[in-house]
Amino acid sequence: MNPSLNGHHPRKRANYHTVVAIVEDKPGVLMRVASLFRRRGFNIESLTVGHSEMPGLSRMTIVVDGDSAPVEQVEKQLYKLIDVIKVSDLSQEDIVARELAMIKVRCNNVNRHELLDIANVFRADVVDIATNSIILQVVGDEDKIDGLIKMCEPYGIRELSRTGRIAMVRGTKTTTVHEPEPERIARIHQTQGRRVEGDLPFSSD
Amino acid sequence: MARMTGAQMVLEGLQREGVEVIFGYPGGVVLPLYDTLPQYPGIRHILVRHEQGAAHMADGYARASGRMGVCLGTSGPGATNLVTGICTAWMDSVPVFALTGNVSRTLLGKDGFQEADITGITHSITKHNYLVMRPEEIPLTIREAAHICRTGRPGPVLVDIPKDVFQESAEFDWPEQVHLRGYRPTYEGHAGMIRRAAELIDQARRPIIIAGHGVIWSDAQDELVALAEKAEIPVITTFLGIGAFPEAHRLSYGWLGMHGMFYANMAADNADLVIGVGMRFDDRAMGRFKDFNPGVKIIHIDIDPAEIGKNFPTAVPIVGSAKNVLPRLTEHVREAKHTEWLQWIDQVREEHPSLHIRESRRMLPQYVVRTLYEETEGNATIVTGVGQHQMWAGQHYFYKRPRQLISSGGLGTMGFELPGAIGAQVALPDAEVWAICGDGGFQMTMQELAVVVDENLPLKIAIFNNGYLGMVRQWQQLFYDRNFVAVAMTQPDFCKIADAYGIRAIRVETKAEVAPAIREARAHKGPILIDFMIDQEENVWPMVPAGAALSETIEAPAEELAR
Incomplete structure (x- = not known):
């Protein structure tokens, strides 16, 4: 068995916290957050970043190991970063949490049907197929993805890519920022290039 | 609005933020800024001898005055030399505004001559930092950075500007107010x-x-x-x-x-x-x-x-x-x-009086500090380095007002004493400022004596010279079984060094000479250095050994008291 996959057996998640941070969409923000976690010794289980519903703001979903640090400290330290606007700990909330994974599995004409059956049970999509392999795409919580991975392992997993968790609170409650910038400031921020187009040097993100 | 070069915008912005002094050192990429300095006579530039000195001076200036201190360095080594000073200010929450140049935008990321990713390097030791990629951004950046620097819990900021951004022109659009969604210090209390x-x-x-x-x-x-x-x-x-x-x-x-x-x-x-x-x-x-x-x-x-x-x-x-x-x-x-x-x-x-100074024929460092306290009637501003002399200065001088003792507490930066005191003296030109220096730390930044002379500062410099890295020696004695390694130092003749810079100097070798030397220093109008040849093996007491609890505080052992 591929030793690199040993880590994908179901993990203890008892003390994992999902923290959502709304941050300015500026060069270097990801580095600031990552560097903060590193130097304070907070363990990141996963971290995803993407656009939010507000122009100029990104949304980070960070799954942090609560055993490595009190989540309250994580939140407070995040707030110290000027580019971090709002932090919400979703641990006590009723949330929808999802992750996407692509799994490239070894297969042949004989066992492909079995794999398609398994994919069907997990509502995974086949997004690529070749003579000796197949790529399955699955969306769900970590347990579901772990389950599919486990089922695929006997066939031989050639490649695995997971996005990490994104999450949202159920119901009308949101973690969003309700305060647009004043027009003049927004104009300065926009026209004066606070969100510079194209790549910047050192933008580790 | 007026059209200005990036360099003009930087200085105009700093001036509007009330900056009167910049501690800096020129270099290739900040030449456009230096070229522009004469247009702003309201900003006094103090030429340091090493950028670390610039950062410590800005720090000492800020701690003595409560105002923002500004330091300036060129790209690459100029910027990295500031790092120790920035970190010192960071650990002690001091509003230091560090300004650096960088290589032109087209060379960024290409490992050009004297390029350093100083914003990356200083992420974790600044409240915030900026790499300014367009001249139009300069006014807002200066305004925001200064605001972040001195509001809330104060702390250092760094603004890094590529050379060609200094040179390019744009409209100077000064924002009256700062609006940062992610930065709202709470002042009121619930x-x-x-x-x-x-x-x-x-x-x-x-x-x-x-x-x-x-x-x-x-x-x-x-x-x-x-x-x-x-x-x-x-x-x-x-x-x-x-x-x-x-x-x-x-x-x-x-x-x-x-x-x-x-x-x-x-x-x-x-x-x-x-x-x-x-x-x-x-x-x-x-x-x-x-x-x-x-x-x-x-x-x-x-x-x-x-x-x-x-x-x-x-x-x-x-x-x-x-x-x-x-x-x-x-x-x-x-x-x-x-x-x-x-x-x-x-x-x-x-x-357990702790601050009792025993009778001794030796020149005890505690006695020197106490005599200084008495001679100055407790009014001097004291700036220290780090180590034994720092602790004695904290213990045996009695302070009456805020900002009277200036010292690197959090980072414990040896070499802070002289540049820190220069900054304090620049901020308080009429005050009596004493730099209490360790003989080790003094040698880390003593090149800044030239600044004392350049600016004709009436600074009083007292070196506590025991020929050892005293605090390290104390730890080796107490916790490493007297295995003294790399702590004895052959010191230069500090009086001759002062002489070389044109600074008066006095060597004090006996207890009886302490008070007269301090009196002479106080009577002298200009800068003066006193080399106190203090007792070599005196330790700092009381002490909580590293890793012990406060309840385990130990006091001077009897054999030391008998010395």
Whole structure:
């Protein structure tokens, strides 16, 4: 068995916290957050970043190991970063949490049907197929993805890519920022290039 | 709006932020800025001899005056040389504005000559930093950076500007107000929490206030005195909090920590309520965390919410500035007397005086500090380096006002003394400023003597010369079985070094010469250096050994007292 996959057996998640941070969409923000976690010794289980519903703001979903640090400290330290606007700990909330994974599995004409059956049970999509392999795409919580991975392992997993968790609170409650910038400031921020187009040097993100 | 070059915008912006002094060192990429300096005669440029000195001077300037200090370096080594000074300011929450040049935009990321990713390097030691990629961004950046630097919990910021951005022109659009969605310091303090804190104070039988650097930065000395007097609460300070409470006050019990007063440590360890104001419960102050005063309740007042609950669980957290919170707390607490508690601490102080200087024919460093205190009538501003002399300066000089002792507490930066004192003297040209230097630390930054001469500063420099890295020697003696490694130093003739710079110098070799030398230095109008050849093997007491609890504070052993 591929030793690199040993880590994908179901993990203890008892003390994992999902923290959502709304941050300015500026060069270097990801580095600031990552560097903060590193130097304070907070363990990141996963971290995803993407656009939010507000122009100029990104949304980070960070799954942090609560055993490595009190989540309250994580939140407070995040707030110290000027580019971090709002932090919400979703641990006590009723949330929808999802992750996407692509799994490239070894297969042949004989066992492909079995794999398609398994994919069907997990509502995974086949997004690529070749003579000796197949790529399955699955969306769900970590347990579901772990389950599919486990089922695929006997066939031989050639490649695995997971996005990490994104999450949202159920119901009308949101973690969003309700305060647009004043027009003049927004104009300065926009026209004066606070969100510079194209790549910047050192933008580790 | 007017059209300006990037360099003009930087200086115009700094001027509008009230900057009068820049400590800097030129180099290739900041030449456009230096070319523009003569157009701004309101900004005085002080040429340092090493960029580390520039950062420490900006730091000393800020600590002495309460204003933002500005330092400037070129790209690459110029910028990296600032790092120690920036980190020093970061650990002690000092508003230092660091300005650096970088290589032109097209060369960024190409490992060009003298390129360093200084924004990447300083992420973790600045409140915020900026790489400015367009001249139009400069006014807003300067405004925001200065705002972040000196509001809330103050701290260093860095603005990095590529050479061609200094040269390009754009409209100067100065934003009147700063709007940062992610930065809203809380100054007020929560009313409900303040009432709860007052209740705890009213119930406490053995309350103690631990005042820190935050009291000094929010200028709340009077407010602290009012609270302490109304509820009769004894006050101790942290090392950086020295001066936050007048040490001659009847409720003052010195400062706590690794080399704090025995009775201050015992008071903190036996209190039933600790009111921490503008301090961060650092390990050097509190000893081993898990054995600090079990059962004590803590009220923590600090402007930085992240400090609350970081090291100790807090009964009542109050996020706000001491200046605002203390008067409201004073309003809510009942007048009280804690006679028994004060008597208990007085008793400990009587039995363990800590600051008693023994009779000795040797030139004890404690005696030098105490003589300086007496000769200056306790009015001088003292700037220290790091090590034994720093602790003696904290212990044996008695401070009456905030900003009177300037020292690198958090980072413990040797070499801070001389440039720090230069910065302080620039901020306070008429004040009597003494740089108390270690013989080790002095040699880390002594090239800045040239700045003392250039600027004709009346600085008094006292070197505590024991030919050792004294604090390290003390640790090797106590904890490494007297295995002295790499601590004895062959010192140069410091008086000749001073001579070489054109600074007067006095060598003091006996106890009898101490007071006359200090008098001579005070009478001298210009800068002067005194090389005190202090007793070589004197140790700092009391001491909480590294990793021990405050209750395990040890005092000078008998054999040392007999020396």
